[in-house]
Amino acid sequence: MSQQYPALLVIVPLLSALLISIAGWVNKKLCFPIAVAALSVAALSSVGLLLRVLDEGVVLYRLGGWDPPFGIAYYVDHLNGLILNVVSFVALFNLIAAKKSVEQEFPEKIGPFYTLYVLMVTGLLGIVVTGDAFNLYVLLEIAALTGYGLLAMGEDRAPLSSLNYLYMGTIGACFYLLGVGYLYIVTGSLNMVDIAGILPNLYQSKAVLAALIICMVGVWLKMAFFPLHAWLPNAYTYAPSAASSLIAPLVTKVMIYVMIRLVLTVFTPKYAFDTLVISHSIVWLACIAIVMGAILALAQRNLKKMLTYVIVAEVGYMVGGFWLGNRDGMTGAILHIVNDALMTLCAFLVVSNIVYKVKGHKFEDLKGLFRTMPFTMGAFVVAALSIIGVPPTCGFFSKWYLISGGISAGQYGFVVALLFSSLINVILFFRIIEIAFYEPFGNDHAHTSQPECIKEAPLTMLIPLLIVAVGLVIVGVYTSDIVTHIIQFAIPKGIL
Amino acid sequence: MEVITSIKPLLAVLVSLLVVPILISSTRPNVREGWTFVAAIAKFLIVISMLPTILHGNEIVCTVAEVIPGIAIKFRVDALGMLFALVSSSLWIITSVYSIGYMRGLKEHSQTRYFCFFALCLSATIGVAFSANLLTLFLFYEMLSFATYPLVVHHQDEEARSSGRKYLLYIAGGSIAFVLPAMLISYNLAGTLEFSNQGFLAGTGSKTLMLILLLMFIFGFAKSAIMPVHSWLPAAMVAPTPVSALLHAVAVVKVGVFSIIRILTGVYGINLLASLNLGIVVCYIASFTIIVASLIALSQDGLKRRLAFSTISQLSYIILGVALLSPKGMAGGMTHIAMHAFGKITLFFCAGAIFVATGKKNISEMVGIGKRMPVTMVAFFIGALSVIGLPPCGGFISKWNLVLGTLQADQWPMLVVLLGSSLLNAAYFLPIVYKAFFCTKEESLFEKKIEEAPVWCVVPLAVTAAASIILFFYPQPFFGLANMAVKSMLGG
Known part of the structure; x- marks a missing residue:
């Protein structure tokens, strides 16, 4: 059984998605339990897989028994072992x-929703687990197409912004495919490890350079790396709560994983950082992304939209941290994938609780929420502190590594950008906290005790949120273990 | 010297944290306040139980968890940390008594929230006092920043909101923008963040870099209210008075000062500061604050605002004393943590008692109040004497040593600053007392009938006033602890 974890991870949700769509016709009540069961299997498999990786090192799985490079191979190492857990658990909690x-x-759309949901998680898990560059493209499209569907189910402007996302996402995926095509032309292989073995002789080839750049642009478009971010804010803002709290934490993070995987495994760090001299420029691009994300977030008057711009800034953190090219920076970037997924999940779950109760996510809808929804707002404060980067929440520790990487790489622009964004985050989140805490101002507020009128979201929404909020602190405290046991091995030995 | 591993420092930090869920869930105010006392007394007893070990010259350490490879959340109790922990944990008990009188006297709203965050603040304060490295200190420093916010803005009105903004801007902004990068640069230079008696930055960077880092630390730890990052403190006076008393005269502001002392002595080390002549730079920054804040205090009519500016000036005494780098000066500065705490908390208690009993906030409205509230105003007089630094009050001990310290360090300008500032202190405190007692019948704004604040308010301020006097005759264990700390920092 344990030999089959990589397959279970993808096959079980895939088949369950079919089952859910049938169940949707028969009895809508069946959809949710099937989805939970499928994602639980995925979550357990990913835990099992990570434990195996910690035990034995890289796990290679031949799909259908075909040997690579001709068959599709799933490689699981420390890097994607970690990300698999993030994806499957975030998806399960959010579900x-x-x-x-x-x-x-x-x-009326329960059946289609859960079908698309589980199918999307299948796609994301597949992207992370696969070791085949073309297979990755297929799964990318599965995740993207289901994502468009999920996002389009939302408020009135949702179909339009989802269509916009569809155009941009398709262009991004095409770029990626084009890059892979170049690689296939020069190497004749689609297996990542195989390509990496063939490439060193071709480092001088212009085609390889083109492949790298085209792939990167494609991936950046999909992860909303500024200035390729324009599709993201509207698509996420108008999406239904349940969809945005799945997609916002995971999609951008999985695409960052893809970027890291391409550079570390396919193109190899030696080529990307030593042969080419592009890493500095990319870090500067990331600085711009961070600063612009922060400023644009400041201009919003809508909680959900503000959070989407925070995501844009956070993407800059990870891209910049990774392209610093040193161990601290990469550790920070990988750690931040985990942490940012959790923080964003926490923040978006808060939004979905608020939307559930007050039917809105504009700033003026938030008045008095500390009184009516104290637990939800408590979780929001934890998420806010983590995004700001206050110890002992996890956001502090990834920022620690990112800044430390910036200092040792001498990239002080990146350090300043990170600090700037932290300061803006203080303003962003305390502005929300102020509205929820002070307003509406009473006449004789100070000396009268107002009646308690707690109107919290239902427990099935509240408990997962509180678990995630506590998780932000626990993950933060266990940073050292995550780094020494997992992330350390995910970064090639040559990088100091 | 022995290093003893014990879980006690962790317990001292956690005890008030653990009581928070009980406070939230208790429905009856008396039960809730009962638990606050349990926590406060337990915390004090745990701290006291470590005192003999420290006085014998030993240290207590406790490693909680290694959060970043090579850097742990770790506690280490030494003489300086002990001094600060003793002051804040003992005053928490008294402030809790006072809080009950004040909050119930004014029928304040959200008292549960108030007591919960108070308990959190004390956890963070003790955490800072016992931190063994810069990361742990930073963690608790930040925890304190955010835990005091709901206390500062307790009234939830427009004024509270704008003060809250200022508070966060200076305190959270300073620590993120300056302390965090300075800490990371130090870590990159030295490879450690562990405080040691000789510091860990020696020989790691050029003089310019050391100066820049030092300034980043000093202005980043804005809780010390050193100018020009002081203006959050007068703004924070919108908080209920017990908050101003314990947090903005003792815990929060002294966490800032304490952090700076740790930077000076545990990160840089006396020798490095002396060899690079950085101590004198800090002296001048501090003395500027001392004089200017005293001058501003003269012109304030709001009693709490005048006390706030007085606090700003007194905090810089402590920094000045340590930055003199002479044994007497350092001991005086550290002792001043305790002496100023007892004196200033008395003054704030009095200000709160006046507000509860009469609703008055401004000094100009307090003419003749000594006849109405004699106990309060006598206590105020004692507190003022202590802060000015006159016998027979504790403040004299620390100021005397500070003066001797300037002579030891051969810093005549600093001596002038200290003496000049004492005159200014007298000039802004004594007229209040004089006008309270000695005024004609026509001037007096109060009936001659004695009507004090509730007994829950009066007893604490009488106790702290008495303590201020006792500390003059018996300044132990604070003075002894300060001398021990200085001895170890100067290298035995």
């Missing part, structure tokens, strides 16, 4: 929290 809000927002 449980989503039940009530799905029932409230579109009771």
Whole structure:
């Protein structure tokens, strides 16, 4: 059984998605349990897989028994072992929290929603687990197409912004495919490890350079790396709560994983950092992304939209940290994939609780929420502190590594950009906290005790949120273990 | 010297954290306040139980978890940390008594929230006092920043909101923009963040870099309210008075000063500061604050605002004393942590008692109040004497040593600053007392009938006033601890 984890990870959700779509016709109540079961299997498999990787090192799985480079191979090492866990657990927690809000927002579309949801998670897990560059493209499209569907289910402007995302996402995926095509032309292989073995003789080839750049542009488009971010804010803002809290934490992070995988495994760090001299420029691009993301977030008057711009800034953190090219920077980037997925999940779950109760996510909808939804807002404060980077929440520790990497690489621009964004985050989040805490101002507020009127979201939404919020602190405290046991091995030995 | 491993420092930090869930869930105010006392007394007893070990010249360490490879959340109790922990944990008990009188006297809202965050703040304060390295200190420093925010903005009105903004801007902004990068640069230079008696930055960078880092630390730890990062403190006076008393005269501001002392002595080390002549730079920054803040205090009519500016000036005494780098000066500065705490908390308690009893906030409205509230105003007089630094009050001990320290360090300008500032202190405190007692019948704004604040308010301020006097005759264990700390920092 344990030999089959990599396959289970993808096959079980894939088949369950079919099952859910059938169940949707028969009895809508069956959809949710099937989805939970499927994602639980995926989550358990990813835990099992990570434990095996920690034990034995890289796990190679031949799909259908075909040997690479001709068959599709799944490689699981420390890097994607970690990311698999993030993806599967975030998806599972969000699924449980989503039940009530799905029932409230579109009771007639329960079947299609869960089908698309599970199918999308299949795609994301597949992207992370696969060791085949073309297979990755296929799974990328699965995740993207289901994502467009999920996002389009939202408020009135959702179909339009989802269509916009579809155009941009398709262009991004095409770029990636084009890059892979170049690689196939020069190497004759689609297996990542195989390509990496053939490439060193071709480092002088212009085609390889073109492949790298085209792939990167494609991936950047998909991860909303400024200035290729324009599709993201609207698509996520108008999406249904349950969909945005799946897609916002995971899609950009998985694409960052793809970038890291391409550079570390396919093109190899030696080529990307030593032969080419592009890493400095990319770090500067990341600085611009961070600063612009922060400034644009400041201009919003809508909580959900503000958070989407925070994501844009966070993408800059990870891209910049990775392209610093030193061990601290890469550790920070990989750690931040984990942390940012959790923080964003926490923040978006808060939004979905708020939307569930007050039917809005504009700033003026947030008045008095500390009184009516104290637990949700408590979780929001934890998420805010983590995004700001206050110890002992996890956001502090990835920022620690990122800044440390910036200092030892001598990239002080990146350090300043990170600090600037932290300061802006203080303003962003305390502005929200202020609205929820002070307003509406009473006449004789100070000396009268107002009646307690707690109107919290249902427990199935609240408990996953609180677990995630506590998780932000726990993951932070266990940073040292994550780094020494997992991330350290995910970064090639040559990088200091 | 022995190093003893014990879980006690962790317990001292956690005890008030653990009581928070009980406070939230208790429905009856009396039960809730009961638990606050349990936590406060337990915390004090745990701290006291470590005192003999420290006085014997030993240290207590406790490693909680290694959060970043090579850097742990770790506690280490030494003489300086012990001094600060003793002051804040003992005053928490008294402030809790006072809080009950004040909050109930004014029928404040959200008292549960108030007591919860108070407990959190004390956890963070003790955490800072016992930190063994810069990361742990930073962690608790930040925790304190965010835990005090709901206390500062307790009234939840427009004024509270704008003060809250200022508070966060200076305190959170300073620590993120300056302390965090300075800490990371230090780590990159030295490869460690562990405080040691000789510091860990020696020989790692050029003089310019050391100076820049030092300035980043000093202005980044904005809780010390050194000018020009002081203006959050007067703004924070919108908080309920017990908050101003314990947090903005003792815990929070002294966490800032304490952090700077740790930077000077544990990160840089006396020798490095002396060899690079950095101590004198800090002296001048501090003395500027001392004089200017005293001058501003003269012109304030709001009693709490005048006390706030007085605090700004007194905090810089402590920094000045340590930055003199002479044994007497350092001991005086560290002792001043305790002496100023007892004196200033008395003054704030009095200000709060006046507000509860009469609703008055401004000094000009307090003419003749000594006849109405004699106990309070006598206590105020004692607190003022202590802060000015006159016998028979504790403040004299620390100021005397500070003066001797300037002579030891051969810093005449600093001596002038200290004496000049003492005159200014007298000039802004004594008229209040004089006007309270000695005024004609026509001037007096109060009936001659004695009507004090609730007994829950009056007893604490009488206790702290008495303590200020006792500390003059018996300044132990604070003075002894300060001398021990200085001895170890100067290398035995």
